[in-house]
Amino acid sequence: MSDEVKEFVFKIVVLGDAAVGKTSLINQYIERSFEEDYKPTLGANIIRKDVFVEEINASVRLIMWDLAGQEKYNVIRSMYFQGCVGALLVYDVTRHNTFETINSKWLKDFKKYVKKEGTYILIGNKIDLTDQRMVSAEDGINFAKKINASDYIETSAKSGENAEKAFENLVHQILKLHGNIK
């Protein structure tokens, strides 16, 4: 392997209904912290994280766009997707309607606005709320296959379970899609 470090910049979006835990997932990934108070994202919360992928000796700058789940941003939303190469499609396992809008709204938006080929992972969040669960893991897995998602990952933004895995897996899938990784 060459000693030269390859450099990449990837813009990704985190999509899903309001209050499914998009911002909390990012906070867990970046700061390993969780806030109990829900503060809706206003517009776009944009965060940078530099990661190193040892497998291919590559430095990846990840620009994460955490987009507000509210309807009021629909007009400008198309511009937010420009240059995007991947997405985390997040639903809340305790609210079935958030699972349904993945296909009817969020994936539709991603396919409509992302001109280049993009990759996406389905995320079932809030698995710590076991006794309130409305969407089973099996339904999630089957749905991920149906919509051609690269993977299905269950997360808890509260405990931090799989938060890092979700983002690292997406980086891996993007590198794979562009032929940089086998």
Added chain:
Amino acid sequence: MPEREMIGDYKGEVKNKIVTALFQAYLDILDYDGLKSILKEAELLELKNYKGADPDETLDFFSFKKIITAQNCLLYNCSDLLFAIGKKFSFYLFPFGKKFEDVIEEINVLIKTDWNIQILEKTKKYITVRVEKCFFCSEIGISCDLIMGFLLHSIEKTLPPDKRVDYHRTKEDIKDPNHNTFVVKFKSKKK
């Protein structure tokens, strides 16, 4: 902001009305969390309530450049958004419109650093502008969409409502370290 002695590329100062117009443009296009994201990346989150600052006071250019660098980092590959921010920036800086010559004169005064914008030629149909050392896009890999949006909107505002503006410039090579010095020709057309 305390006064600091600045050197080289970061020497200069920026009138607060520039900063507040730019922040208002961020708010319109990216909303509150977008503005906060840029300021956080610039490590200047304390400026988030800058709106009430005295318009005649100044911000040091080093801090202003940190904001622009953070913007360019987070808005990587977002030329449409940068262009839209540039248009809004023009709108908030000169809300009632202004003669284009006055806009150019004023922007050079409001942002004092090693850069310059000048009108090379102005006819009934064309305006040719030279932008030298544009700090909005001085990084390699960053296109000059923000300043183009700003100039285009500033010209459009001086035209009758049935006219629009197109622009032409030689192909931009964003890998060239001098890509932030360029000439652009604006042409007014019927809508």
